[in-house]
Amino acid sequence: MSFDTQTGGHAVYGAAVGILMLEAQFPRIVGDMGNAMTWPFPVHYKVVQGATPDIVVRQDPRVLLPNFLAAAQELVLMGVSGITTNCGFLAVLQQDFQAALDIPVAASSLMQVSMVQKLLPAGKRVGIITINAQTLSPQHLQAAGAALDTPIMGTDPEGEFSRKILNNNLQMDFAKARLELLATAQAMTATYPEVGAIVLECTNMMPYAAEMQQVSGLPIFGMDSFVRWFHSGLMPPRYP
Numbered sequence: 001m002s003f004d005t006q007t008g009g010h011a012v013y014g015a016a017v018g019i020l021m022l023e024a025q026f027p028r029i030v031g032d033m034g035n036a037m038t039w040p041f042p043v044h045y046k047v048v049q050g051a052t053p054d055i056v057v058r059q060d061p062r063v064l065l066p067n068f069l070a071a072a073q074e075l076v077l078m079g080v081s082g083i084t085t086n087c088g089f090l091a092v093l094q095q096d097f098q099a100a101l102d103i104p105v106a107a108s109s110l111m112q113v114s115m116v117q118k119l120l121p122a123g124k125r126v127g128i129i130t131i132n133a134q135t136l137s138p139q140h141l142q143a144a145g146a147a148l149d150t151p152i153m154g155t156d157p158e159g160e161f162s163r164k165i166l167n168n169n170l171q172m173d174f175a176k177a178r179l180e181l182l183a184t185a186q187a188m189t190a191t192y193p194e195v196g197a198i199v200l201e202c203t204n205m206m207p208y209a210a211e212m213q214q215v216s217g218l219p220i221f222g223m224d225s226f227v228r229w230f231h232s233g234l235m236p237p238r239y240p
Contacts, residue, residue: 027171029207051067076103093107111145129188160172185198
């Protein structure tokens with residue numbers, strides 16, 4: 001512990017990452033971005049009023065831009081050094097965040113696609129698994145810096161995972177959701193043999209990433225890997 005003179009200005013200290021959360025009520029297990037026990041470091045959360053999964057994923061989150069910016073400014077006042085969100089579809093707000101805030105923002109897991117692509121052998125591509133393939137548009141990919149022809153595989157829109165999250169239900173059968181995610185990972189490799197790594201658009205997929213890697217045989221990059229990398233820059237580890 002250091003007892004050197006410090007400068008104040010915030011109410012809370014020690015949490016570098018602020019997470020903008022959708023206004024949702026579905027349950028969140030450890031591994032989910034919205035479960036604070038997921039993180040090995042402290043984070044700040046701020047719920048964005050009116051930002052339901054339906055609006056953000058099935059409609060257009062840009063109609064709630066003032067709400068997102070107001071919530072982000074509250075996190076800045078709390079003292080965070082960087083801001084992220086809990087939905088990959090919020091890639092379309094990345095530039096708005098950058099224009100309005102004076103700290104780094106990592107709005108979407110999809111921002112990893114271009115970086116991961118640079119890691120792959122010649123002839124291999126990144127594939128995206130998303131909670132809603134019907135509404136993940138070229139605008140989302142472009143905003144995230146991903147190639148517009150990136151292979152995309154969605155979870156079953158009538159399945160337990162997509163239906164319960166997008167309809168914002170109070171209960172979810174996580175055993176069923178797990179099987180759906182594993183089946184989607186297998187379908188990705190069967191449909192797109194050129195895919196050499198997978199990026200998970202949806203932050204609620206994080207608890208299943210290890211098993212998805214096992215059944216697909218491919219590296220899996222989710223929002224947890226992105227936020228841990230992000231945090232390591234905001235608050236680098238100290239070594240003896």
